[in-house]
Amino acid sequence: MRKEKILIIGGTGFIGHHTLKKLQKLNFELYSVSTKYPRKSRKVKKVKYIICDISRKKLLDKKLNKGFSYIINFGGYVDHKNKAKTMASHYNGCKNLVDFFKYKKIKHFIQIGSSLEYGSSITPNKENNSCKPRGNYGLSKYKASQYLKKIGKKYNFPFTILRLYQIYGTNQSVNRLIPITIKACLKNKSFPCTNGLQRRDFLYIDDLIRLLILILRKKASNKIFNVGSGKPIKIKKIIKIINTKVGLGKPLFGKIKMRKDEIKNSFPSISRIKNQYKWIPKVSFEKGIKNTIFFYEKYGK
Known part of the structure; x- marks a missing residue:
């Protein structure tokens, strides 16, 4: 049986390489996209590493036309003080990916959002709270979420948005x-x-990866979920x-x-994700x- 292809945007980063390590044990053909090759401690065997800047739309057709079934977008510029690069990678990059894949027969596009999309909204943050994003990063992630929701509705594009809180680990x-x-x-x-x-x-990395595997095995919900320890x-x-x-x-x-x-209190309600996927942090x-x-x-x- 032919293996399905998964594309991990930002596969050389902290969460991306942990995700690839777990997926390596499952029956998938794995690809990673980043602007640089991984450092030695984050290189995962049997992964095809593609060098591509997702904020440059013209590169995507050349680099990513490989028949992917699943896409997980961890990508984005790390130094959030740089407003132009933050917006280009986290918003324009996501927009470019969605525009590229919206006409292709993919099964699921998982967008990694952020708790900072809520900004100064009341805590615990709930997915139906109004968002008041602060800073370049929160705003760029919020704009990406809004665009993905619009395309999801217009084109029946299969997506899930995960608003992560603080993820930590090895x-x-x-x-x-x-x-x-x-x-x-x-x-x-x-x-x-x-x-x-x-x-x-704070949520430990293993709990997040376990959740991602559960989500990949389900049909896209076209919903937003908070992800944290609660x-x-x-x-x-x-x-x-x-x-x-x-x-x-x-x-x-x-x-x-x-x-x-700086926001003094930032933490989520995780009731929606627990109920949808029967998942709890362990x-x-x-x-x-x-x-x-x-x-x-x-x-x-």
């Missing part, structure tokens, strides 16, 4: 809170922090847990001021942090 780049804190503690550094009173939602936690508590488990380092709370536009925060610390102790000190 082999994450050290430009996010948890790996930054772990590495500072492992090096026994004193490090400045905010007062840490912000509340966020258990908000203060940033200060996270830093203290890591500090205690490592046994080194010294967080200096209150040495960094919160940004004026990895506790304590277990996920233990796994993540072990990875950086072994590979990333």
Whole structure:
């Protein structure tokens, strides 16, 4: 039987490479699109790596005309301070992909959205809340969601939008809170922090990948879903847990001021995704942090 083809946009990133590692064990032909080849620790066997900038529409026909059944879009520029590149990759890139695939017989387009699409909306965020996106990234993701919904309705285009909250785990780049804190503690550094009173939602990478597999096995819902643990936690508590488990380092709370536009509380209701896919997060925060610390102790000190 011929294998179905899956295209992972952003397959060299943190979530993308974990997704490919899991899909590798299933019966799919795997492709990844990114602007660069993966670093050694994120290269996955039997994956065909395609170099392509999705914000450049003319490249797509040349690079992506391979009869894909499924597309998961993790792609986008990482430095969100650059307004032009953020909008080009996260909004224009998604728009280009949707326009390219809307006339093709695909089974499912999974768009990775963001909690920042809600902006200052009341918490816990619910999918039917009005969105008040803040910043370049939140706005670009929101515009992508709106465009995908419009095309889904007009062309009966099969999609699912997942609004992710904070995803963490092994082999994450050290430009996010948890790996930054772990590495500072492992090096026994004193490090400045905010007062840490912000509340966020953190989901371990394995729980997200398990959900993605469930979604791929179902018919496209053409809905938006929040994806998180459903258990908000203060940033200060996270830093203290890591500090205690490592046994080194010294967080200096209150040495960094919160940004004026920073949202104090951001966490979701996950009732819709739980009911739709009979999915619940299984990895506790304590277990996920233990796994993540072990990875950086072994590979990333």
